[in-house]
Amino acid sequence: MSLDFTLDAAMTNLLGHCAGLRAGDRLVVVEEAGSDYYDGRIGGAVAAAARARGIDTDLHRVPFCHAVDGLGEPLTTLMSEADCTIFCARLGDQVRFREMPKGIRAVVCYALDLPMLASAFGAADYRAFLGLKHALDDMLFAAGHIRVTCPRGTDFAGPGPGAALHGPDDVSIIRFPMSTFAPVPAQGFSGRVVLAGFLMGTGSRYYEPYGIGTQGRLIAHFREGRLTGFGGSPVDVAMAEAHYTDIAERFGIDRDAVHSWHAGIHPGCAFANPVEADFLRWSGGAFGNPRILHFHTCGTQPPGEISWNVLDPTVEVDGFKVWEDGVLHPDRVPGAASLLAEYPCAAAAFAHPARDVGIMGALLDRIGA
Missing domain, CATH: 3.40.50 (Rossmann fold)
Known part of the structure; x- marks a missing residue:
């Protein structure tokens, strides 16, 4: 390789x-x-x-x-x-x-x-990750049941939205490197998301404060694609509720909409600096690592204005753990094994995955690592 x-x-x-x-x-x-x-x-x-x-x-x-x-x-x-x-x-x-x-x-x-x-x-060859993205799109959108968990207590589930809802392109601009699969609509999903220690913008609009750290674990509860409330310390819950109200009123958008979610697919993606040092650069540079899954929320126009980030997800698709504690297993995705055989550089990236995603130290302690 x-x-x-x-x-x-x-x-x-x-x-x-x-x-x-x-x-x-x-x-x-x-x-x-x-x-x-x-x-x-x-x-x-x-x-x-x-x-x-x-x-x-x-x-x-x-x-x-x-x-x-x-x-x-x-x-x-x-x-x-x-x-x-x-x-x-x-x-x-x-x-x-x-x-x-x-x-x-x-x-x-x-x-x-x-x-x-x-x-x-x-x-690592772009064409390998474009092929992997398409293979994951096909698998996830056609799935009968998807469940996502994480070691800190995230647990949400729902059906794949159906292959008919997956168009040929999920964005109008080509992404390089190819870092995520198509966003999965959240309307059929319910459960809880334990955030990775902060609320963050989505790269659509930039506003202040763009990223807000929590004092401890903040848990977002949602049902059928609608935010139903937050759990955690009273200070963190009050902060989150106020932030959602502020951003929704600022831009005139649907406060409680939970639009979609997807995870990183590129094991070469790394971010060495602490997320709190630069929320802006982290939001644009770390999301492609398979250790990060994020939601688009607050607004019905993609990608919403506030993201929820989950560290080390396990994504189970019709009984197959395609991600397991933040590790993506392409051999569990139909058609992906042939891609790695065709592109040894991509196989090498998966054999030596980057683990540094900027969530470290005191932040891990606060969220219960």
């Missing part, structure tokens, strides 16, 4: 395997200016790698905006004239559930810095 995870391999993976670009094609790289969410070098490095491969490349800088309605001009025109656009900017994530103008093809990069891109996360 290959462990040749290098920046050059990652650039080939991003530009070729994912974006489908060849020499002579036109590319726009959108770089986020004036922030430290991305490391400030990644956009230029992608543009340089593309030019070295004979791809006509324009590097376009955009400021970060807390809320966006669309791509705006002149970016839309620039993108429409290119074969592909790669976002090293949160703008790509913010519009991922919105319809793209006709003829535009775009990728959003979830590797936030060059070391992350050069790791197994960025360099």
Whole structure:
């Protein structure tokens, strides 16, 4: 099994395997200016790698905006004239559930810095994880019964929503690396979710406070896709109730809607810093690890505005534990074994999974690790 995870391999993976670009094609790289969410070098490095491969490349800088309605001009025109656009900017994530103008093809990069891109996360073949995502979509949406638990007491269940509800694409922008399966609608699910020590935004709108830590275990109870209340210390419950009311009123959305959930599928995804040090970067960088399952809540428009995060889920699908204590077992997914045989680099990533997801130390103590 290959462990040749290098920046050059990652650039080939991003530009070729994912974006489908060849020499002579036109590319726009959108770089986020004036922030430290991305490391400030990644956009230029992608543009340089593309030019070295004979791809006509324009590097376009955009400021970060807390809320966006669309791509705006002149970016839309620039993108429409290119074969592909790669976002090293949160703008790509913010519009991922919105319809793209006709003829535009775009990728959003979830590797936030060059070391992350050069790791197994960025360099393991995109096509393997795209195939795994589709295999998981087929399995989960057609399931008769799904139950999710975690070592801290999460326990919710419901039926797969039905294959007919799973469209060909769950977002309008291609994700790189491919890190999750399609969100499973929560309307048929009920139970409790023990949060991983915080409430967090979803990357749709950015607001203050974007992440709020809890003093202890906070438990969200829901029934048939509706939040019914919180359990835990009086301080944590009061904080959560007030936060939901605030965000719902701020944006005029359905406070108690529990929209959907999904889990990470990429064992190369790692986040070394404590989540409390930077809620924003954690929310955009850690979710792809199989140790993290998250819900989209507060609002009926995907992806909602507040996420619940579960650490080390076990996801049982029709009796098969596809995830077990935060470990994804692709051999338990129909068709996935052949993918790992075809792409040894993906098999190597699963053989040596990253376990660091930024939830550590005192935070683990507070949530009852």
